[in-house]
Amino acid sequence: MNEYEAIYAAVKRIPRGRVCTYGGVAALAGLPGRARMVGYALFALPEGTRVPWHRVINAQGKLSLERVVPGGGLQQRFRLEREGVEFDAGGRVSLARYGWKSTEY
DNA sequence: CCACTGACGAGTG
DNA sequence: GCACTCGCCAGTG
Numbered sequence: 001m002n003e004y005e006a007i008y009a010a011v012k013r014i015p016r017g018r019v020c021t022y023g024g025v026a027a028l029a030g031l032p033g034r035a036r037m038v039g040y041a042l043f044a045l046p047e048g049t050r051v052p053w054h055r056v057i058n059a060q061g062k063l064s065l066e067r068v069v070p071g072g073g074l075q076q077r078f079r080l081e082r083e084g085v086e087f088d089a090g091g092r093v094s095l096a097r098y099g100w101k102s103t104e105y
Numbered sequence: 106c107c108a109c110t111g112a113c114g115a116g117t118g
Numbered sequence: 119g120c121a122c123t124c125g126c127c128a129g130t131g
Binding site (some may be wrong): 043053056057 | 112
């Protein structure tokens with residue numbers, strides 16, 4: 001299994017209605033400290049690959065997709081809200097409430 | 106081989 | 119809470 005697949009597998013473990021940080025996904029994938037690799041892998045995510053990528057956000061509770069394509073974060077936000085994840089006035093997610101840890105579930 | 110870039114994180118001011 | 123810097127490492131030219 002290459003590192004990308006390991007990352008995808010880690011993302012698939014995130015329960016519905018929860019979110020995980022890039023660093024968290026990296027750790028689950030066995031790539032501690034390689035948060036950027038997670039972002040790189042998700043950027044190169046082939047369409048058709050069933051991965052809940054929208055549940056992956058940065059440590060600040062923001063949607064990083066917005067950095068790449070302004071406006072693209074709306075789609076991610078909609079998907080999360082549809083799962084019951086709430087956003088604050090700043091458009092950020094409370095990791096204290098929705099952050100997922102591998103020890104749970 | 107080198108320089109630069111990037112869905113990031115942690116530390117600093 | 120925000121802006122900046124540095125460390126991280128695969129891709130790209």
